[in-house]
Amino acid sequence: MPETMSAEAISLPIEKPRQPxxxxxxxxxxxxxxxxxxxxxxxxxxxxxxxxxxxxxxxxxxxxxxxxxxxxxxxxxxxxxxxxxxxxxxxxxxxxxxxxxxxxxxxxxxxxxxxxxxxxxxxxxxxxxxxxxxxxxxxxxxxxxxxxxxxxxxxxxxxxxxxxxxxxxxxxxxxxxxxxxxxxxxxxxxxxxxxxxxxxxxVAAPAPEPARTTWNDAGARRRIQVILLMSLVAICFYLGYEQAAGVMTLFVRDHVSPQFLGFELTAAQFLAVNPILVILLAPLSARLLSRLDWPEFRVQGLGMGVLGASFVLLHMLQGRAAQGELIPAWMMVGIIGVQTAAELLVIPIGLAVVSRYAPAGWTATLMGAWMLAKATAGFLAGQLYGWLLPTGLSLYAVLTAVCLAGSLLLIALSGTLRRYAGMP
Missing domain, CATH: 1.20.1250.20 (MFS general substrate transporter like domains)
Known part of the structure; x- marks a missing residue:
């Protein structure tokens, strides 16, 4: 290519493709x-x-x-x-x-x-x-x-x-x-x-679906089984995650100081902390996970462990509140931050696993299985408090145990699940 052409090409600004x-x-x-x-x-x-x-x-x-x-x-x-x-x-x-x-x-x-x-x-x-x-x-x-x-x-x-x-x-x-x-x-x-x-x-005629892999295909069957197991374990995560707008909001109303950074927040306004932190931390989380390149299930297991740790902290705060102490708002914001970190380690990875592992023709069905896990956990999360009330068991202690059980299971089986599914 002539030098003049090359110089012109270099001098032209590179335009980023516009989104539709x-x-x-x-x-x-x-x-x-x-x-x-x-x-x-x-x-x-x-x-x-x-x-x-x-x-x-x-x-x-x-x-x-x-x-x-x-x-x-x-x-x-x-x-x-x-x-x-x-x-x-x-x-x-x-x-x-x-x-x-x-x-x-x-x-x-x-x-x-x-x-x-x-x-x-x-x-x-x-x-x-x-x-x-x-x-x-x-x-x-x-x-x-x-x-x-x-x-x-x-x-x-x-x-x-x-x-x-x-x-x-x-x-x-x-x-x-x-x-x-x-x-x-x-x-x-x-x-x-x-x-x-x-x-x-x-609005166009639907494109033909790819040929659906049959259940008789051993490799496809194994990948489907891995996704279903992951979705089942995800119930442990969502059981804790869905407490934010329930038990945790009532805890904030009754025991947490509304004063934060010079503002007076209502109990409902504390729920804004999570999405704000997601906006701020999601790009950093994606970059960090890309560099670490850890196996998917190990990352999810870590996220469930982090969520379990947040309930250990909440259990400690509940003990202080029971003694009449007003909990500083920054402590509650910190716990919400820990739960946000857990969210970023579990939810995007789960969706990516379904997308990557699903055999041809099974993606929508297996996304439905993930949604069914969320639906099940959402229902159970609302019932758990009432079920535990007569037993005297601490809700936060039970949630800690459930999250840690899911965490240990995924971390222990991380390599086994990838090999079983035939994934590199």
Whole structure:
């Protein structure tokens, strides 16, 4: 190549490929949907206990049934969107149902009716928008990973804003204001989605699925078994992780100082700490894990151990609170930070394992198994407090034991599972 051509090529600025406009439409809609979902999640147990005079055990049981139902509906919601409703109609219908649920809560309508709207709406919306993001890119498009990063940031921004705004309005001005704020957020999400309609993925005939590997294929069967085992063990993690909006929020309300960095936080606003830390720490976590290049199951086992350690710390704080001590806010923020680190070690790795290990034609089914594990854990997390109450056992001690059991199992079997699955 002539030197002049080479010089011109060098002098030209290198343009980064732009993300499709539809990504920002979907990320915006997702942000406001998560604003509404996490707004209810942060307030539900407090609302049931304080406004409706539920016992702690009953309030946590309702919360568990709600979170479990939302995950279960997500399994069916994606199938309905693909087979009957179409993705766009499923998203709009899901958002409208969620808005109806928020309004019902804000107007003191029956809780079961409101949570039913919310669970079904979430089930239609959540898996469909995630799939639509993938449809924006060709299979070999290098922008895909960055696109999902933008989408993930939208989720956590919405979650943080919901706890900060909804938590403030509900506990300073009344529960109706908090739930109506979630409804307003959902309405904004509908507007964003409809306004960006023309940039959304085109509705096309479904591509033929790859030939489904049969169960008789020994290698495929082993990989499926490994994923199912991992999903089963993940219940140990989610059983602890889902306590944040339940028992931990009640602990914050009763025993933690609201003063933090010159601000006075409500109990619900403490739930904003996790998504804020995820936004700040996720890039660092991804870079660190890439450099370490540890086996997937060892990383997950470490994450479960870290979560178990957070409950050891909570057990210690509970002992101090039982003696009448007011726990400093920074201690609670620190424990939430430990749990966030655990989240970053377990959840993204689990999704990556399903994606990498799943045989041809099995990915969607095995993602459903992971969602089923989350649904099961969400339900059990809400019931655990009531089950343990008559026994006198410490909830935090039980959660520590469960998380450590899952941790030791995955770490001990890390190499065995990879070899059994035939993975390098």
């Amino acid at each position: 406009a539809g990504l920002f439409v979907l990320a915006g809609a997702e942000m406001w949907e998560r604003f509404s979902f996490y707004g209810v999640r942060s307030l539900l147990v407090l609302y049931l206990v304080e406004a409706l005079q539920y016992s702690r055990a009953d309030a946590l049981s309702v919360y568990g049934m709600y979170t479990g139902s939302a995950f279960l509906c997500a399994i069916a919601g994606g199938w309905l969107a693909d087979r009957f409703l179409g993705q766009r109609r499923a998203v709009v219908l899901g958002m409208l149902l969620m808005m109806a649920g928020h309004v019902a809560l804000g107007l003191d309508q029956p809780v079961a009716l409101a949570l039913g709207f919310l669970a079904v709406g979430t089930g239609l919306f959540k898996p469909t928008t995630t799939a639509m993001v993938g449809a924006l890119y060709a299979p070999d498009d290098a922008r895909r990973q960055g696109g999902y990063t933008v989408f993930y940031m939208g989720i956590n921004i919405g979650a943080a804003l919901s706890a900060l705004i909804g938590g403030y309005l509900a506990q300073r001005h009344g529960w109706g204001y908090g739930f109506m704020a979630a409804a307003v957020g959902m309405a904004i999400g509908v507007v964003v989605f409809m306004a960006g309609w023309r940039w959304l993925p085109a």
